[in-house]
Structure formats: C-alpha cells, structure tokens
Amino acid sequence: MSETLYEKLGGDAAVNAAVDIFYRKVLADDRINSFFEGIDMDKQAAKQKAFLTMAFGGPHNYTGKDMRDGHAHLVKKGLNDTHFDAVMENLGATLKELNVPDDLIAQAAAIAESTRNDVLGR
Amino acid sequence: MQKIAFRGREFQCEEKETVLDVLVRNDIPIPHSCRSGVCHSCLVKAVKGRPSIASQAGLKETLAHQKYFLACQCIPENFIEVAIADESVNHFVDATVISKKKLSEAITRVRIKTDEVIDYKAGQFLNIKGIKEQIRSYSIASIPSDDFIEFHIQRMQEGVVSTWLSDQIEVGEHLKVSEPVGECFYLGDNKDQSLLLIGTGSGLAPLYGIVSDALQQGHSGEIYLYHGGRTLETIYYRDKLQALAQQHPNFTYTACISDGSIIENTKPGRASQIALTEHPALKNWKVFVCGNPSMVNDTKKAAFLAGASLKDIFSDAFVPAS
Ligand SMILES: Cc1cc2nc3c(=O)[nH]c(=O)nc-3n(C[C@H](O)[C@H](O)[C@H](O)COP(=O)(O)OP(=O)(O)OC[C@H]3O[C@@H](n4cnc5c(N)ncnc54)[C@H](O)[C@@H]3O)c2cc1C
Ligand code: HEM
Ligand code: FES
Numbered sequence: 001m002s003e004t005l006y007e008k009l010g011g012d013a014a015v016n017a018a019v020d021i022f023y024r025k026v027l028a029d030d031r032i033n034s035f036f037e038g039i040d041m042d043k044q045a046a047k048q049k050a051f052l053t054m055a056f057g058g059p060h061n062y063t064g065k066d067m068r069d070g071h072a073h074l075v076k077k078g079l080n081d082t083h084f085d086a087v088m089e090n091l092g093a094t095l096k097e098l099n100v101p102d103d104l105i106a107q108a109a110a111i112a113e114s115t116r117n118d119v120l121g122r
Numbered sequence: 123m124q125k126i127a128f129r130g131r132e133f134q135c136e137e138k139e140t141v142l143d144v145l146v147r148n149d150i151p152i153p154h155s156c157r158s159g160v161c162h163s164c165l166v167k168a169v170k171g172r173p174s175i176a177s178q179a180g181l182k183e184t185l186a187h188q189k190y191f192l193a194c195q196c197i198p199e200n201f202i203e204v205a206i207a208d209e210s211v212n213h214f215v216d217a218t219v220i221s222k223k224k225l226s227e228a229i230t231r232v233r234i235k236t237d238e239v240i241d242y243k244a245g246q247f248l249n250i251k252g253i254k255e256q257i258r259s260y261s262i263a264s265i266p267s268d269d270f271i272e273f274h275i276q277r278m279q280e281g282v283v284s285t286w287l288s289d290q291i292e293v294g295e296h297l298k299v300s301e302p303v304g305e306c307f308y309l310g311d312n313k314d315q316s317l318l319l320i321g322t323g324s325g326l327a328p329l330y331g332i333v334s335d336a337l338q339q340g341h342s343g344e345i346y347l348y349h350g351g352r353t354l355e356t357i358y359y360r361d362k363l364q365a366l367a368q369q370h371p372n373f374t375y376t377a378c379i380s381d382g383s384i385i386e387n388t389k390p391g392r393a394s395q396i397a398l399t400e401h402p403a404l405k406n407w408k409v410f411v412c413g414n415p416s417m418v419n420d421t422k423k424a425a426f427l428a429g430a431s432l433k434d435i436f437s438d439a440f441v442p443a444s
Binding site: 016019020023024027028038040041045046061 | 175176179419422423426427431432433435
C-alpha cells in the first residue's frame with residue numbers, strides 16, 4: 001500500500017509540531033481571533049489538534065454533521081467565507097513554515113476546503 | 123439522546139448533559155468538585171459502552187485502558203453503563219494535622235503527615251475531604267524529601283472547606299486526602315532552561331514547591347517567580363523567598379500588589395502583567411501559572427503568544443467547586 005497523506009506529513013508528531021505554529025497564527029490573526037476568545041487554552045489546543053489531524057488526512061471520528069453542529073454557534077456569531085479563507089491561509093502558511101512540499105500542502109488544503117459548506121452551515 | 127445505566131437503573135440524558143449531570147439530577151451521590159476536568163474526583167468506570175475521548179484526556183493510560191473516565195467531562199455518545207471507581211483506584215488516605223500557622227491575613231499553612239507514604243511530585247495537588255465529605259483540591263507546597271505535606275489555605279468568605287481548614291481543624295486531628303493529581307510540576311528534563319512562575323494568592327503553594335524542587339535538583343537556568351495579590355492580605359513567605367533568592371543567584375523573586383499601593387520591596391501592578399513586561403520573549407522557556415482561573419487562562423495565552431510552546435506551559439486554575 002502507498003503511504004497516506006497523514007503518513008507522508010509525519011503523522012502525530014507532525015500534528016504536534018504544527019499545533020504550536022498554527023494556533024499562534026490563529027490567535028494573532030485579528031480577522032478571526034475573536035471567535036477563539038475566552039475559551040480554555042488546553043481544550044482549544046486539543047481542538048486545534050483535531051482540526052489539523054483532519055486536514056492532514058489522519059484518523060478522526062468527525063462527520064459532516066459534526067462539523068455543522070460544532071460550528072453552528074459560530075455561524076450565528078457571523079462566521080462566513082472570509083473567516084474560512086483566513087483559516088485556510090493560516091493552514092497553508094503553517095505547512096510552508098514546516099517545509100512541507102507544495103503538492104502535499106495542496107492535498108491538505110483540499111481536505112480542509114471540502115468541509116466549507118458544513119462548517120459554514122450551508 | 124443517549125441513555126446511561128447505573129446500579130441497574132436506566133437514565134435518559136438531556137441535550138448536552140454530562141454523565142455527572144444526569145446522575146446528580148437523579149440524586150445519585152457521585153463524588154465531584156470542580157466540574158471542569160481538573161480535580162479527577164468524579165472518576166468512574168464504563169462497564170459497558172465507550173466513554174467520550176474528551177472524558178479520558180489527561181488520565182493515566184492504564185486507567186483509560188480500563189475504561190475509566192471523568193463523569194463531568196463525558197457527554198455520552200453511546201449507551202454507557204457506569205460504575206463507581208474501584209476502591210484501589212479512588213483511594214483516600216488517612217492523615218493527621220501536625221502543624222498550623224497563619225502566614226498572612228488570609229492564608230494559613232497546614233502541614234499533615236499521611237498514614238501511608240504518598241508518592242507525589244512537588245506542585246501536584248491532593249483532594250481533601252471536608253466534614254460532610256465535600257471534596258476540594260489543595261496544592262502541595264512541600265517537596266517529597268520533606269517529612270510532611272504542606273498546604274497553603276486561602277480562607278474564602280463562607281467557604282465550607284477553606285474556613286474549616288483555616289479556623290477549625292486543630293493539630294492532632296485527622297482528615298482524608300486522595301492520591302496526588304495534576305500535571306503542573308518540574309520535569310528536570312532541561313536544567314538550563316529559563317523558568318517563569320506566576321501565581322496569585324495561594325497559587326504560590328504549587329509554585330513554592332516547584333521552585334524548591336528545581337533548586338534541589340540543581341536547576342542551572344534562570345528562575346523568576348512573581349507572586350501577586352490585590353493587597354498584602356494574600357502575600358506571604360516574603361522573607362523565605364527573599365532569603366532563597368540571596369542563596370541562589372539564579373533565582374529572582376518579585377512580590378506584586380495590584381490595588382495601587384506602594385509598598386517597600388513590592389512592585390505595583392498585576393503579577394502576570396509585570397512578569398510578561400519584564401520577560402516579553404519566552405521562546406524556549408517553561409512557564410508555570412497558578413491561582414485565579416481567569417488570570418491563569420489569560421496568562422497562558424499571553425505566554426504562548428510571547429513565544430512559549432504549548433508543551434512548556436504548565437498550570438493549575440484554582441476553579442471553585444460547583
Ligand atoms: C487544582 C486546584 C488546586 C487548588 N489549590 C488550592 C490551594 O493550594 N490553596 C487554596 O487555598 N485553594 C486551592 N484551590 C481551591 C480550593 O479547592 C477550593 O475551591 C477553595 O478552598 C474554596 O473552597 P470552600 O469549600 O472553602 O468554598 P465553597 O464552599 O466551595 O465556596 C463558597 C463560596 O465562595 C465562592 N468561591 C469559592 N472559591 C472562590 C474563588 N476562588 N473566587 C471567588 N469565589 C469563590 C463559591 O462560588 C461559593 O459561593 C485549588 C483548586 C483547584 C481546582
Ligand atoms: C477549515 C475547515 C475547518 C475544519 C475542518 C474545522 C474543524 C474543527 C474541529 C475538528 C473542531 C473540534 C470540534 C470538537 O471536538 O468539539 C473545531 C472547533 C472549532 N472551530 Fe473549526 N474547523 C474549520 C473551520 C473553522 C473556522 C473558519 C473557524 C473560525 C474562524 C473555526 C473555529 C472553531 C472554533 C472556535 C472551535 C471551537 C468551538 C468551541 O469549542 O466552542 N473553525 N473545528
Ligand atoms: S474532574 Fe470532574 S468534578 Fe473535577
């Protein structure tokens with residue numbers, strides 16, 4: 001069997017390395033950081049890890065409905081395409097910083113992109 | 123919505139209810155305290171079904187493997203039959219108060235000796251049972267080589283357990299304490315690393331243990347401790363810490379008073395703000411934050427944004443019982 005994207009990226013260790021960089025970018029990004037305010041850091045970091053594992057094509061239990069339900073309260077607060085684009089941008093920049101080759105970045109981006117309608121509740 | 127079972131009875135879960143919520147709503151006495159996944163006093167076991175991932179976060183692997191989980195963190199995703207934790211797992215030890223001393227207007231030092239040896243790391247906490255079996259967490263300020271376990275109790279107005287420990291319990295009296303819990307301690311994995319410790323009120327307790335432990339283990343990097351309070355009421359151990367700073371050139375201690383008063387040998391302002399202003403770049407540092415929950419959350423975030431890595435940030439938020 002050929003290696004999955006998750007394996008090519010380096011699996012759990014790669015996700016752990018990426019969480020620090022990605023979460024720092026998100027918290028520093030004024031376009032989206034208000035969505036993350038007041039949430040407990042450790043719980044939030046665990047969720048960032050869940051997000052990245054998913055984008056890396058790794059093992060997870062989330063369905064499209066989970067993504068819809070999980071972000072519904074944010075959609076009520078105004079979550080829209082620009083915020084989604086900002087998250088995509090931070091994801092790409094994180095992987096670039098980790099020297100991930102462009103073709104793998106594109107694959108991870110495609111996985112994240114495929115959740116757009118669910119995340120935005122459409 | 124899912125159902126859960128306990129001792130042969132079935133209960134229907136409401137939307138977003140945790141296993142603990144359901145059991146408490148049905149008047150089933152399950153030990154608990156923080157309801158936020160910190161104290162581990164609500165540990166129960168799934169004899170049927172699978173507990174949620176979130177409810178096993180932070181548990182020892184052996185416990186998670188035996189399907190133990192935290193009732194306050196588990197919104198059931200399938201049918202779960204719940205059982206009380208085995209006696210060997212949820213173990214309380216008898217202890218005797220061996221000394222008591224008032225350290226400041228609001229803080230009392232209580233030292234105990236346990237009947238069985240407790241294997242702890244400085245900075246962890248124990249759950250103490252109050253007179254009516256209420257459970258509250260208190261951090262350990264001593265280090266394992268001491269022949270007592272030390273707590274710093276901050277007296278809370280109308281606080282059931284803190285007033286009992288501050289005002290009532292006497293030397294020679296007994297109490298029950300749990301096994302040690304928590305991840306906020308000194309690892310000793312990198313002795314050259316700089317350490318930043320920030321605490322408010324009795325949040326000094328675990329930090330005092332961690333500093334003593336690090337110095338005893340020969341930590342060679344810089345250690346900065348910031349202890350804050352609104353007034354001098356909750357500032358204590360100043361002499362001890364100043365003496366320690368004189369003995370150890372790599373240890374620096376700063377007391378911070380935030381109500382605006384100017385007091386000799388203290389700095390005006392919040393401990394977290396003063397600490398982060400004096401140390402704005404925390405890449406490769408280890409950071410320890412203990413005490414008031416919102417201070418802890420804000421400071422962790424600020425330390426992270428100042429460059430500290432998530433794995434290098436340790437904390438205990440002193441969340442009240444509910
Ligand atoms: C991991 C951990 C470690 C802890 N370590 C220590 C320690 O080393 N020393 C120490 O003194 N305490 C510590 N605490 C806090 C301690 O567990 C109790 O919450 C505290 O002593 C109050 O308990 P009580 O029974 O006296 O008050 P309760 O009877 O539970 O509360 C009485 C009233 O006071 C309110 N209240 C309680 N705490 C606060 C607060 N902090 N701020 C505002 N209102 C409050 C309650 O909401 C309630 O209305 C720790 C908590 C945790 C979770
Ligand atoms: C790019 C596609 C996205 C994916 C795949 C994704 C995935 C996830 C996952 C897996 C969780 C954890 C759910 C849980 O375990 O509870 C989560 C939570 C969260 N996401 Fe997303 N997400 C995406 C986009 C976004 C965007 C655009 C925002 C806002 C700018 C956002 C903000 C949040 C927040 C704030 C939470 C925590 C919710 C809470 O705990 O209240 N997400 N996301
Ligand atoms: S961990 Fe559940 S009550 Fe504290």
